[in-house]
Amino acid sequence: xxxxxxxxxxxxxxxxxGLKVGRHDVDGPNAGxxxxxxxxxxRVATKTRLDITCRPLHTDEVATINNLISAEYVTVQYEDPxxxxxxxxxxxxxxxxxxxxxxxxxxxxxxxxxxLVEQ
Numbered sequence: 001x002x003x004x005x006x007x008x009x010x011x012x013x014x015x016x017x018g019l020k021v022g023r024h025d026v027d028g029p030n031a032g033x034x035x036x037x038x039x040x041x042x043r044v045a046t047k048t049r050l051d052i053t054c055r056p057l058h059t060d061e062v063a064t065i066n067n068l069i070s071a072e073y074v075t076v077q078y079e080d081p082x083x084x085x086x087x088x089x090x091x092x093x094x095x096x097x098x099x100x101x102x103x104x105x106x107x108x109x110x111x112x113x114x115x116l117v118e119q
Contacts, residue, residue, distance in 0.1 A: 001019070001078070001079050001080070002077075002078065002079055003019065003050070003052070003076070003077070003078045003079075004075075004076070004077040004078070005068040005069065005074050005075070005076055005116070006068060006071075006074050006075050007075075008064075008068055010052075010065065010068070013054045013055065013057060013061060013064075013065060013112075014052055014053070014054055014055070015053055015054055015055040016055075018052060018053035018054060018055070019050065019051075019052055019053075019078075020050070020051040020052075021048070021049075021050055021078075021080055022048070022049045022050075022051070023046055023047070023048060023049075024046070024047045024048075024049055025043045025045075025046055025047075026043065026044050026045040026046070026047060027041070027042050027043055027044065028042035028043070028044040029042065030042040031043070047117070047118040048085065048087055048089075048118045049115055049116070049117045049118065050076065050078065050089075050115065050116040051113070051114075051115050052113060052114055052115070052116065053111070053112070053113040054112035054113065056099060056108045056109065056110045057096075057108070057109050057110075057112050058106050058107065058108060058109075059106070059107045059109065062096055062109045062112060065094075065112060065114070066094070069091035069094060069114055069116075072090060073088050073089065073090055073119060074088070074089055074090070074091070074116070075087075075088055075089075076088075076089045076116050087118045087119070088118070088119045089116040089117055089118050089119060090116075090117055090119060091114050091115060091116055091117070092115065092117075093114070093115065094112075094113065094114035094115075095111065095112075095113055095114075096109045096110070096111060096112040096113070097109060097110055097111045
């Protein structure tokens with residue numbers, strides 16, 4: 001399984017069990033339950049969302065991720081059980097926490113996470 005943002009492979013940044021793939025339906029104005037309680041679907045689109053959580057990263061690795069997802073839109077490519085998928089996405093609400101400074105001076109950040117939401 002590989003994940004690319006604008007052609008850059010970020011797979012090695014992702015922690016074990018750190019990739020969640022979701023399909024989200026976009027419903028139209030006629031969706032909802034009628035007076036009898038029957039659900040009326042009015043799906044107008046289906047969108048993909050990847051939620052990514054990274055392993056502890058060094059400062060330069062966090063900067064790489066931040067640079068990749070800072071554009072308004074990015075191209076995402078990933079592999080799932082049904083094959084290779086590609087879509088244009090945006091990312092928002094990314095976060096990360098300072099962990100500690102190693103003896104060699106490298107700083108580590110943990111809980112680096114961000115979504116990639118299909119446009």
